[in-house]
Amino acid sequence: MLIRVADWERIRSGEVTLQFRRWKRPTVRAGGTLRTSLGVLAIDAVDVVSRVTRAEAVAAGFPTVAALMSSVDRREGSLYRIRLRFAGEDPRIELRSSSDVDGLELTEPAVALLRLIAANPGVRAADLAASVGREKLPFKADVRKLKAKGLTESLEVGYRLSPRGEAYLRTIAD
Numbered sequence: 809m810l811i812r813v814a815d816w817e818r819i820r821s822g823e824v825t826l827q828f829r830r831w832k833r834p835t836v837r838a839g840g841t842l843r844t845s846l847g848v849l850a851i852d853a854v855d856v857v858s859r860v861t862r863a864e865a866v867a868a869g870f871p872t873v874a875a876l877m878s879s880v881d882r883r884e885g886s887l888y889r890i891r892l893r894f895a896g897e898d899p900r901i902e903l904r905s906s907s908d909v910d911g912l913e914l915t916e917p918a919v920a921l922l923r924l925i926a927a928n929p930g931v932r933a934a935d936l937a938a939s940v941g942r943e944k945l946p947f948k949a950d951v952r953k954l955k956a957k958g959l960t961e962s963l964e965v966g967y968r969l970s971p972r973g974e975a976y977l978r979t980i981a982d
Contacts, residue, residue: 809836809890816846818869820894826868827892828860828876832885845962847898853891864889903958904970909979912957919980921950922973925960929968936966 809829811819818824829835834854836842842849860873870876880887914922920940928936937947951967954960959973969977 809842811842811844811846811849813846815869819849819892820847822893824867824869825891825893826864827890828857828864828868828880829888829890830881830883830885831888834888834890836890841895842892843898843900845898848895849892850895851890851892853889855889856886857889858887860887860889900955900958904955904961904972906958906972907975909972909976912976914957914976918950918954922954922959922969922977925951925954925967926969926973926977928966930963930966932966 809827811827815824815827836851836854838851838854840851842851860876862873865871865873865876868876870879924936924940928939933948933951934944937944940947951960954973955962955967957972958970959976960967961970
């Protein structure tokens, strides 16, 4: 679920507590979280709705129902109301600045990927994937797994190792 950058501060402050999306099926679920580079959102409820009240439009950051509805995608699917709140900072930020790698074990393919990124910072995912004969999307999924462990950071283009990723490679080189 994409959140407009303009809505982030308002979600963080609690001013915006609802989002509306039109989906064939929801991409988030109640009780879950959505981790983004700007923080973690708690998803408190996901409900199909047939109409939106003015109070709901305001809670979604719009002055009117019409303004809200003009921003909702027109594709096929049901209209969903998502109740959410800011749950905290992205835990990966603190993790990746740490040099603590005690107990962290990676598979050989993950280590190879980490070394590839170390040798090629800022290189596009498609180019990195092609250099090792892989498809881009599965390659990116594997990089996200490293990112979740605080080992890599996304750049505007490509990736680089985090301090934690560098520390991990130093420990296995010894």
